[in-house]
Amino acid sequence: MANKGRWGNVYLVLVFAVLYAPILYLMYYSFNSADNMHQFEGFTWKWYGEVFQDTRLMIILINTLVIALLSSTIATMIGIIGALAIDRIRRRRLKDAVLSLNNVLIVSPDVIIGASFLILFTIVGIKLGFASVLISHIAFSIPITVLMILPRLQEMSPTLIDAARDLGASRRDVLSKVILPFIKPGIFAGFFMAFTYSLDDFAVTFFVTGNGYSTLSVEIYSRARQGVSLSINALSTLIFLFTTALVVGYYMITRRSQGRSRKHEPAAEMGVPR
Amino acid sequence: MQANTRAIYMLPYYVWIVLFVVAPVVLVGYYSFFDVDGQFTLQNYRTFFTPVYLQMTLSSFWYAFLVMLFSLLIAYPAAYWLTRTKHRQLWILLIILPTWINLLLKTYAFIGIFGTYGPINAFLETIGVGQQQLLFNSFSFVFVSVYIFVPFMILPIYNALEEMNPSLISAARDLGASGWTTFQRVIFPLTISGVKSGCMAVFIPSLSLFMITRLIAGNKVITLGTAIEQHFLVTQDWGMGSTVAVVLIIAMALLMLLSGGFGQEVRHGK
Amino acid sequence: MKAISRTFIVIIAVALLLMFVANRLNVSQGYAGSNTLTIYNWGDYIDPELLTKFQKETGITVIYQTFDSNEAMLTKIEQGGTTFDVAIPSDYAISKMREENLLIPLDHSKLPNLKNIDPSFLNLSFDPDNKYSAPYFWGTLGIVYNPKLTNLKFHSWDDLWNPSLRNNVLLTDGAREVLGMSLSSLGYSLNDTNDQHLQAALAKLKKLTPNVKAIVGDEIKMLLANNEAAAGLVFSGDASEIMDQNPDLDYVVPDQGSNLWFDNMVIPKTAANIDGAHKFINFMMNPEVAAQNAEYVGYATPNDAALKLLPEDISSDERFYPSKQVLKRLEVFDNLGKKMLVHYNELFLQFKMNK
Numbered sequence: 001m002a003n004k005g006r007w008g009n010v011y012l013v014l015v016f017a018v019l020y021a022p023i024l025y026l027m028y029y030s031f032n033s034a035d036n037m038h039q040f041e042g043f044t045w046k047w048y049g050e051v052f053q054d055t056r057l058m059i060i061l062i063n064t065l066v067i068a069l070l071s072s073t074i075a076t077m078i079g080i081i082g083a084l085a086i087d088r089i090r091r092r093r094l095k096d097a098v099l100s101l102n103n104v105l106i107v108s109p110d111v112i113i114g115a116s117f118l119i120l121f122t123i124v125g126i127k128l129g130f131a132s133v134l135i136s137h138i139a140f141s142i143p144i145t146v147l148m149i150l151p152r153l154q155e156m157s158p159t160l161i162d163a164a165r166d167l168g169a170s171r172r173d174v175l176s177k178v179i180l181p182f183i184k185p186g187i188f189a190g191f192f193m194a195f196t197y198s199l200d201d202f203a204v205t206f207f208v209t210g211n212g213y214s215t216l217s218v219e220i221y222s223r224a225r226q227g228v229s230l231s232i233n234a235l236s237t238l239i240f241l242f243t244t245a246l247v248v249g250y251y252m253i254t255r256r257s258q259g260r261s262r263k264h265e266p267a268a269e270m271g272v273p274r
Numbered sequence: 275m276q277a278n279t280r281a282i283y284m285l286p287y288y289v290w291i292v293l294f295v296v297a298p299v300v301l302v303g304y305y306s307f308f309d310v311d312g313q314f315t316l317q318n319y320r321t322f323f324t325p326v327y328l329q330m331t332l333s334s335f336w337y338a339f340l341v342m343l344f345s346l347l348i349a350y351p352a353a354y355w356l357t358r359t360k361h362r363q364l365w366i367l368l369i370i371l372p373t374w375i376n377l378l379l380k381t382y383a384f385i386g387i388f389g390t391y392g393p394i395n396a397f398l399e400t401i402g403v404g405q406q407q408l409l410f411n412s413f414s415f416v417f418v419s420v421y422i423f424v425p426f427m428i429l430p431i432y433n434a435l436e437e438m439n440p441s442l443i444s445a446a447r448d449l450g451a452s453g454w455t456t457f458q459r460v461i462f463p464l465t466i467s468g469v470k471s472g473c474m475a476v477f478i479p480s481l482s483l484f485m486i487t488r489l490i491a492g493n494k495v496i497t498l499g500t501a502i503e504q505h506f507l508v509t510q511d512w513g514m515g516s517t518v519a520v521v522l523i524i525a526m527a528l529l530m531l532l533s534g535g536f537g538q539e540v541r542h543g544k
Numbered sequence: 545m546k547a548i549s550r551t552f553i554v555i556i557a558v559a560l561l562l563m564f565v566a567n568r569l570n571v572s573q574g575y576a577g578s579n580t581l582t583i584y585n586w587g588d589y590i591d592p593e594l595l596t597k598f599q600k601e602t603g604i605t606v607i608y609q610t611f612d613s614n615e616a617m618l619t620k621i622e623q624g625g626t627t628f629d630v631a632i633p634s635d636y637a638i639s640k641m642r643e644e645n646l647l648i649p650l651d652h653s654k655l656p657n658l659k660n661i662d663p664s665f666l667n668l669s670f671d672p673d674n675k676y677s678a679p680y681f682w683g684t685l686g687i688v689y690n691p692k693l694t695n696l697k698f699h700s701w702d703d704l705w706n707p708s709l710r711n712n713v714l715l716t717d718g719a720r721e722v723l724g725m726s727l728s729s730l731g732y733s734l735n736d737t738n739d740q741h742l743q744a745a746l747a748k749l750k751k752l753t754p755n756v757k758a759i760v761g762d763e764i765k766m767l768l769a770n771n772e773a774a775a776g777l778v779f780s781g782d783a784s785e786i787m788d789q790n791p792d793l794d795y796v797v798p799d800q801g802s803n804l805w806f807d808n809m810v811i812p813k814t815a816a817n818i819d820g821a822h823k824f825i826n827f828m829m830n831p832e833v834a835a836q837n838a839e840y841v842g843y844a845t846p847n848d849a850a851l852k853l854l855p856e857d858i859s860s861d862e863r864f865y866p867s868k869q870v871l872k873r874l875e876v877f878d879n880l881g882k883k884m885l886v887h888y889n890e891l892f893l894q895f896k897m898n899k
Contacts, residue, residue, distance in 0.1 A: 081283060508719070
């Protein structure tokens with residue numbers, strides 16, 4: 001068993017190495033004094049200097065974060081509702097139909113989503129800018145959150161709910177005390193995927209934005225004709241280090257508080273393999 | 275009364291379906307019957323059923339299948355071993371983290387890494403294999419696509435594994451089942467829902483991949499996504515682009531029906 | 545439940561805080577004011593210092609928004625909902641916009657600096673009398689080659705078909721460009737619409753397949769600079785950047801003729817600040833400004849007065865500022881209409897799928 005665990009670790013190290021290879025490559029060249037990504041000439045901080053002087057880029061970065069945070073949160077909330085709604089449907093045919101509708105936006109190429117949303121917004125008369133971008137990001141993130149939450153919901157044994165109801169729990173209590181805690185992993189998975197979708201999206205944002213409102217992806221893609229400058233590498237390095245620190249920090253904090261609570265209710269963590 | 279409250283809190287989701295799914299689908303369906311001059315026509319559908327497009331459809335499905343298969347093969351063991359690590363919640367976050375760096379930048383990095391003078395080729399040369407062309411072929415296309423999608427496959431499988439009752443495994447082992455049998459009879463069936471949602475999250479979007487086909491495959495691989503992109507952005511032939519999209523959407527719906535969607539065998543747990 | 549709602553509340557609070565910061569930044573930059581001008585351009589296609597300079601001279605705050613392809617930009621302007629005051633599309637896109645009534649005519653009395661532009665770059669087929677557009681940058685289509693990887697001396701398009709270049713040629717991903725190259729090598733016009741000629745061009749292209757390593761977009765610069773291929777079909781603007789990074793390479797415009805392209809400044813019908821737009825276009829044609837911009841961007845300037853201010857080694861480089869004699873052999877891509885464009889792209893698709 002210990003031997004097997006070692007192989008498992010080797011495998012994981014490999015997976016992580018591949019996942020992080022391109023990012024390390026980008027980070028390495030962000031210190032290149034030449035302005036390309038293939039010949040390392042010498043060490044420099046100049047690209048980082050450029051990033052901090054560029055207020056426009058900073059505004060774009062903040063826009064990107066705001067959109068990603070808000071859209072993935074709201075999309076997850078609607079996704080929970082959607083998953084509950086689909087789960088309630090008894091007729092199989094209808095269920096599959098709704099699920100297919102749910103997936104349409106995942107299968108549609110971004111260009112089509114972008115173009116049709118643009119037509120939609122101009123028909124309705126929404127001013128293109130922050131609002132239209134936010135609404136679009138929420139819209140295209142919902143299906144993935146549903147897809148992540150639904151399986152957990154369907155795994156839940158109905159007897160659990162019946163039991164709660166029998167014990168006198170209200171509909172609301174069942175939802176907040178039984179269902180939501182059970183589907184929590186799905187909710188967080190959905191949130192993270194929605195966040196990723198939002199950060200990565202270029203085409204949809206491009207079509208529905210306006211009035212000087214821009215996100216990082218749009219900026220990066222539109223720089224491709226001129227050659228993406230290494231200051232974008234520098235910016236990505238900073239984002240990457242910052243988020244890593246955030247994630248690790250967050251983990252440390254929650255673990256410490258969990259560790260404390262574990263002393264009170266040791267049963268809560270029982271049965272989890274270490 | 276009860277039915278009523280139910281309907282109300284579900285409203286946002288159905289509003290979303292109507293506004294952002296049904297309306298665009300209707301729009302796309304409508305456009306698919308018009309040619310570049312805005313004349314009503316069925317020609318787009320006729321064009322679709324010519325060898326050029328059928329071949330493209332076939333290759334899209336084949337590559338999407340390959341991407342899904344390799345993602346699953348890589349993701350499952352990774353997810354499995356992740357659940358056995360000590361700080362597994364941290365590691366799973368670190369699996370997601372790379373997806374937050376812009377895709378175009380990562381793709382550029384891959385062009386550098388796989389390039390003739392890149393680190394991989396340098397390595398192959400030192401171990402005596404010699405220089406290989408790694409870019410612009412189906413290998414690089416599948417590799418980078420799997421790279422993009424693997425976190426989306428790991429996450430749901432990991433969640434399914436996490437929730438599995440570990441005592442079931444111990445029980446199986448105690449009853450003398452070998453590691454493989456335990457996996458086949460106990461672990462895999464219990465995580466099938468995670469596998470399914472991972473496969474959906476990978477297969478469906480891979481059908482319409484387009485940027486990678488140009489950057490990494492140098493247009494040696496052409497998918498339906500590439501064609502749609504072309505029609506919408508280059509020729510502005512929205513009719514033909516919409517036609518391809520309609521076919522994609524129908525194919526997806528058929529797939530959902532054939533695979534039985536979710537939910538058929540998941541209720542066996544009780 | 546508690547954990548979930550707590551997390552969501554924290555996230556929304558952080559987002560609101562960030563929005564506030566962005567708002568402060570916007571205000572400090574003047575973006576939130578009323579005296580603004582929105583420029584719609586390719587990313588990083590202007591010296592940002594010039595925007596600041598323009599701001600100081602006129603008191604108008606410039607909002608810079610970017611696009612990544614002419615077609616995408618066209619869709620945005622067509623659909624409306626935005627207020628772009630100045631856009632910088634390429635020649636054929638201008639011709640389309642003109643046809644679709646998406647442009648506001650320029651008031652030449654407000655553009656005295658138009659006199660600085662070389663007359664050979666005015667009054668071209670895509671915009672007669674420059675009623676709607678003023679030149680920004682221009683260039684050619686040609687071959688970048690790597691003398692370290694091939695001994696061929698490139699003079700003609702046919703050199704790309706040389707068997708020694710097997711799997712060693714990169715093409716830019718554009719139907720007009722690639723078919724145009726083939727047409728030109730057969731002695732036809734780049735704007736040919738005769739189907740027999742086009743089929744002949746496709747047949748010739750199919751013979752090029754074994755030499756083609758990849759058909760790519762903007763990445764072509766990175767690949768050529770990195771010695772990934774011996775030769776590539778690229779625009780002169782890209783070529784100058786490639787050679788900036790890798791001085792070993794060389795650029796040539798083939799003898800048979802080639803394409804001449806322009807990026808011009810226009811005022812889309814969506815404009816809100818038409819007066820400011822004129823001021824901006826005139827400002828960009830100021831010799832010193834145009835020279836500074838040409839040095840930053842690295843493309844060829846159509847501004848005669850600016851050209852005289854540029855360092856000798858740039859302005860006398862015949863590869864990027866070809867002689868009048870070469871210019872005569874070049875053709876601007878005409879707008880052939882949507883139907884023909886679709887046909888070109890169908891042929892190009894057949895070439896791509898050719899194994």
